Amino acid sequence: MKVVILGNYATQFFAKSLKNSFKLYGLSIELYTAEFNTTEYEILDENSQLYKFKPDYIVWHESTLGIRDAFYKTDTLLRSGFADSYLSRTMSLVSEVQKRLPSVKILFPNHSLTFNDNLFGNYFAKVESSWRFQVDKINYLLNVSSMTSNSFYVISSSPVDTLEPVTDYTQVANAELHFTLSYLTWMSEAIVKIVQSFSGKFTKCVVLDLDNTLWGGIIGDDGVEGIQLGSHGVGKSFVRFQKWLKELKNRGIILAVCSKNDDQIARIPFLEHPEMVLKMEDIAVFIANWQSKADNLAQIQKILNIGFDSIVFLDDNPAERDIVRKHIPGIIVPELPEDPSYYLPFLIKENIFETTSFSANDSERTRQYQEESKRMELSSSITNMDDFLNSLEMSATLTSFGRPDYERISQLTQRSNQFNLRTVRYTTSDIANIASDDSFLTLAVELSDKFGKYGLISVVIIKLSGTDAHIDTWIMSCRVLKRTVEHMAMNHVIDILHEKGIQTLYGEYLPTAKNKLVETLLEDLGMTEYENDKFIITTESYKKLKTYIKYAGDN
Amino acid sequence: MQATIDDLIPVFRDVLENDKLVILEATTADDIEEWDSLNHIYLVVAIEKKFGVKFTTQEIQGWKCVGDILIDMSKK
Secondary structure, three states: OEEEEEEOOOOHHHHHHHHHHHHHOOOOOEEEEOOOOOHHHHHHOOOOHHHHHOOOEEEEEOOHHHHHHHHHHOOHHHHHHHHHHHHHHHHHHHHHHHHHOOOOEEEEEOOOHHHOOOOOHHHHHHOOOOHHHHHHHHHHHHHHHHHHOOOEEEEOOOOOOOOOOOOOHHHHHHHOOOOOHHHHHHHHHHHHHHHHHHOOOOOOEEEEOOEOOOEEOOHHHHHHHHOEOOOOOOHHHHHHHHHHHHHHHHHOOEEEEEEEOOHHHHHHHHHHOOOOOOOHHHEEEEEEEOOOHHHHHHHHHHHHOOOHHHEEEEOOOHHHHHHHHHHOOOOEOOOOOOOHHHHHHHHHHHOOOOOOOOOHHHHHHHHHHHHHHHHHHHHHHOOOHHHHHHHOOOEEEEEOOOHHHHHHHHHHHHHOOOOEOOOOOOOHHHHHHHHOOOOEEEEEEEEEEOOEEEEEEEEEEEEEEOOEEEEEEEEEOHHHOOOOHHHHHHHHHHHHHHHOOOOEEEEEOOOOOOOHHHOOHHHHOOOEEEEOOEEEEEOOOOOOOOOOOEEOOOO | OOOOHHHHHHHHHHHOOOOOOOOOOOOOHHHOOOOOHHHHHHHHHHHHHHHOOOOOHHHHHHOOOHHHHHHHHHOO
C-alpha cells in the first residue's frame, strides 16, 4: 500500500505512528510524508514527489489550529465567506489530484471542535463571521462535497469520547506538533481500518448470544415475563442496544443468533415480548441448542458463506468468548464490558463496523440469506442435483454495465474475495471508465428464482485487443455457487466474442489467500492450461456448457 | 521530584532504541546521533509519562544538556 501524508503541521510523528499501525495490523506500507505546509505545491506541480510516488491513498490532515490562524488573517469583513472560500480552494485541489491520480483515495479528517476559540462564547451561532460558525459550516460543506466525489472521503477527526487531550500546546510551541502522540495513534488506527475496509476486509455479520446479551436474565429460568427488557430492571439498556443492532441490520450487516438454549424457548421473546425490538425476520440464521458455540458458529459461517474474519461474536460470558476465540482463529470477539448499559457505548467506541460503501442493496441482505436458508432445506430434501436445479426455476439477465449499477459493481469487486479470479479492486469511477471504453466487454448478471431475486450477483470484464481477448475480472457472489451461473455467462461471452470475430480468449488465475474456490474455474469453463495458472480457448473449439438458467434477455 | 541520571538512562535507551547508550549530566543532543529533533519530542513525552510530570514550553526550550532536565524535574 502506498500512502502519502499531506499536512499543515509537523506530520513526521503522524507518519511514524501510521507506519506502526499498518505493521500492527499486518499491512505493508510505503510512505511519503510531504514537507510541512507544502500541500498546494505538491498538488499543483505536476513534477512533484506526490505524483512520482503514485500513492493509493492520500491522508490529507489539515490541522484546525493552522486553519484558525488563516481565519484570523482574513479581513473581518470577509470572514462570513471564509468557509466557502476554504471549500472552493480545497475542492479545486482535490480535482487537480483526481486529474493526475484518477484512482487515488483522499482521506480528509474534518475539523475538530476542540479548537473552538470561544471569542463569541455561546453567542457564536448568531454571528456569521465567528470562527465557530465558520468551522461548523466548513464541516457541513466538506460532507456535501464528499457525498458526490468518487475519491474524496471526509473522515472523523474526533474519537467518540476524548478522555485524553487532543493537543499539547507545549509541543505546538516547540515543534509545530498540533496533536498529542496518543491522538495520532488513535487517528492512525482509524485510517488502518478504513484501508482494510477498502481492500475488502470488513465486518459483515454479528452473531448474538441471547441471555444477558440481548435481554437481562435467563429466558429458560425467568420466563418471558421475568426477563429484563424495557421498563423492567436494566431493560432500557437492552432495548437501546437492540435498536442499534436493528439499525446495523438495516445498513446491511447480517444478524444471527447462537445461543445455548432450547430452540422453542429461545424464540419466545422474539415472538411474544412486547418490548423486544429485534424480531425473527431480522435474524438471518437462528441457532439455539446445547452444542458448543464453536460448532454452531461454524454452521452459521457455512450457511452465510463468508470468512470468519468478517464475523463478530457478542456474548456476555467471558468463558464462552474465550473458547470461541481459541477454536476459531480470525473471528472478532469483543471483550464486552460487565455492565450491560455499556455494551452499546463500548461497541460504538470500538468502531468495528467500518465501511467504505453503502448502497440500497445492502439492506436487502438479510432477506436474501433467509431465502438461502429455505433453499438449503429444499436441497436436503432433493437428492438429484438436476432435479434440484430445475426445480429452482432460475432465470437471469445479462447486460453490459449500466450507470445505476456502477456502485454495486464496484462493491462486488471490493467485497468478493472467494469467487474472484484476479481480485482486481475497482472504484465506482473506474467502473464508469470501463463501461464507456469500447475495448472492454462487460457483463453484469442478475439472477432470480422461485424464492426471490438475488439482484446483481456476477460481474465479468473482458479486455479486447485485435483478435484476442483477455479475462480481466470474473466475480460471482458465493450465494449462487453451483447454480451454473458461470456456465451461462461463459456461453454468452463466447457468443459475443464470436460475433465480433475474436478468435482467442485468454484467462489467468491469480491466487490469493482466499480465492482457492476458483482455482479450477477456467478449466471448468472448458479452457486449457498452457502454462501454470494461464489458460486459453478458441471460440471455434468452444462447446456450449450446460446451464439450468433461463435467459431472460438483456434486461 | 528527585530524579537521577540513572532514572533517565532507561528512558533514553528505550526512545533512542540503543541498549548500550551511555549518558551523563553533561551530555547534549549533539553528542548522540539518534537524538534528533523528532526524537527530542518523543523523549519529552516519555519522561513526562514515566515520571508523571509536565514541563513548560520555556523549560523545554531552556534545556542545554541532560542535567538541565534533571534540574527541572527536581522543581516538580
